[in-house]
Amino acid sequence: MTIRTRLILSTFLLQVLSMALLGWGVLVVRRQFQDRDRRNSALQIRTAVERAALDSLIQKDDVALLSYLKFLQVQHPAIAQVRILWSNKGRERRAVVGTIPPGADAHESRMVVSDPRDSERLIDLDLALNYAVLERPFWDTNRRLGKIILLVWGMTSLLGLGVSFLIARGLTKPIKELSRLASEIGAGKLGGKLVWDSDDELGGLVRAFNSMSLRLEEFDSIKRNFVSSVTHELRSPLGAIESFLQLIREKMTAGTPEGMAQSKEFLERIQVNVRRLSGFINDLLDVAKIEKGKMECLLKPMELPIVANEVCQFFEAKALQQGIAITNRLPELPAVMGDSGRVRQVLVNLVANGLKFTSQGGQIWIAGEQFRDGGTRWIEVTVGDTGRGMDAADCGRLFQPFSQGRNITEGVTGHKGTGLGLYIVKSIVDQHGGKIEVKSAPGQGTRISFSLRVAA
Structure with missing residues (x-):
């Protein structure tokens, strides 16, 4: 029924x-x-x-x-x-x-x-x-009254049946449409919407279903982009490694001193691609830990300027190659409570993003300042750049897993990433009890700030 x-x-x-x-x-x-x-x-x-x-x-x-x-x-x-x-x-x-x-x-x-x-x-x-x-x-009166009651009962029953049909149709129409839309979604047709203008419970259900449909469409797009990114992340370094191995084999067969020197250079390039694969796999493992709630950070007093200086030195050669100045502007700060390895991972991700979207002649810097919130001292660390910047829509999905903004998909060549880095960054900051925020505008660069608690 x-x-x-x-x-x-x-x-x-x-x-x-x-x-x-x-x-x-x-x-x-x-x-x-x-x-x-x-x-x-x-x-x-x-x-x-x-x-x-x-x-x-x-x-x-x-x-x-x-x-x-x-x-x-x-x-x-x-x-x-x-x-x-x-x-x-x-x-x-x-x-x-x-x-x-x-x-x-x-x-x-x-x-x-x-x-x-x-x-x-x-x-x-x-x-x-x-x-x-x-x-x-009284008998005649009762008989007449009974006939009137039966007549009124019959008329109201018929009227009630019609009203019941109209009410039932009004209540079940959006449910029927939602069922049809759900079948379309089940068949792979995502992004469908149902128009239903009302402020009652059914209207709320329709709005929630429409939101779910749009989210499913977004997730499907994210899935496709992720599959494409993963394919690229695996195929590019593996293809390079395969090519370099073939070249090394040819050089070693020739046995010339120049060939041996080139083979050494090829091995270094293979090592770079292996590191890239290793980093990608580590990101996937970190995301799996985050989704399972098993991301753990060992918090202990650490010197933030030392870690920031190591990160700047790590990217110094690449920044020089791209014609970008990278500086550590952190003043002398008290020790903070943090996992030095995870904090280094945060800074590496943020600086790497800055290098990706900053053109030649630009700047990237790491800065910080102290502030107090409810009797607790914090240090706000900011990684800024003079790159292309982002609009509000891209900023809104910046920390979602497998999500990348239009500044990734439009006009960026080379390694684009998988959309996992900033999701991992936010999870690490959350594990430290801090907050992360982004300030950016198209053509005005980007500043991503996160907070760490000062050690007692």
């Missing part, structure tokens, strides 16, 4: 039940009013009989009482029988007016009336009322 059918049936049955309860309530209230009217009618009859008996005592006319009781029987058919007992100073006389029909719902009540001038003169009356006759006027 579909959700729409269940909603229609549930709403319809709920309305039918509500109308049934309402009709039952009306009938119960009507019955209470009828019981009250029946009691009032019975009271009026008893009062009339009692008054007739009193008048006959006062007028000393017993025949008038019998005549009046017969008249009352005609006026009030509910009077089934009246048994009369006259008492006057020990003398008694009886009379009966009417006969109780067989099977009648007769209710008897006794009344004793005395002469106000002579208390020994009494009339004892046993009045039998047929309650079925008393209720007879």
Whole structure:
């Protein structure tokens, strides 16, 4: 059974039940009013009989009482029988007016009336009322009321069925569309959106689903880019190594001194490509540790300027080759709590990015300053460059895994990386309890800052 059918049936049955309860309530209230009217009618009859008996005592006319009781029987058919007992100073006389029909719902009540001038003169009356006759006027009213209730119940049920259908269709339409869109996503058609303008729960569900669809499209794009990057990262150095090995084999076969010297140069290039492969594999291992929550940093007091100076020296030759000035501007600072190997990895990644996007004649620097936050002293380390910079969109996804901005994909030749470096950088900074932020604008360079806690 579909959700729409269940909603229609549930709403319809709920309305039918509500109308049934309402009709039952009306009938119960009507019955209470009828019981009250029946009691009032019975009271009026008893009062009339009692008054007739009193008048006959006062007028000393017993025949008038019998005549009046017969008249009352005609006026009030509910009077089934009246048994009369006259008492006057020990003398008694009886009379009966009417006969109780067989099977009648007769209710008897006794009344004793005395002469106000002579208390020994009494009339004892046993009045039998047929309650079925008393209720007879209400039967037609009840039948008409029942027909009206059934008519209203039927009309409202049909109306409720239509309203239930409309409500169910309105509720299930976006769910049906979401199911269709999910099937398309399952078939590989990513990025689809569903237009549904409402601020209710369904609107929130549609917006969340649209966001998920866009994120899946982004992840698919990231996956494709990652596969392409991984293929390039593996194929380029392996291809170079294979070529150099072939050249070395040829030079060694020739056995000339020049060939041996060139073979040595080729071996150094092979070593460079091996380091590149090793770095790529280490990045993948670090990402796996981060995803499993097993990235660990051994924090102990360390001298930040010494590590920064080592990083500058490491890139000095490459920076000189590209015509870029790299400087360590860190002043004399107190020791910080950090894992020197991981902090070095952070600086290496940031400086390498700066070299990648800074043109000849540019500058890269490492700077830092102290600040206090909530009674704790921190050092903010900044790696800045005068490169091409980034827009806000690229800055927003800078620290996401396997994500690269347009400044990577547009206009950069050579080694482009895999989009893992800055994700690893942020994870390392998080492990140190610090924060990382980026300030950049197109054509105005980039400054990436992270904080480390000062050792006590």
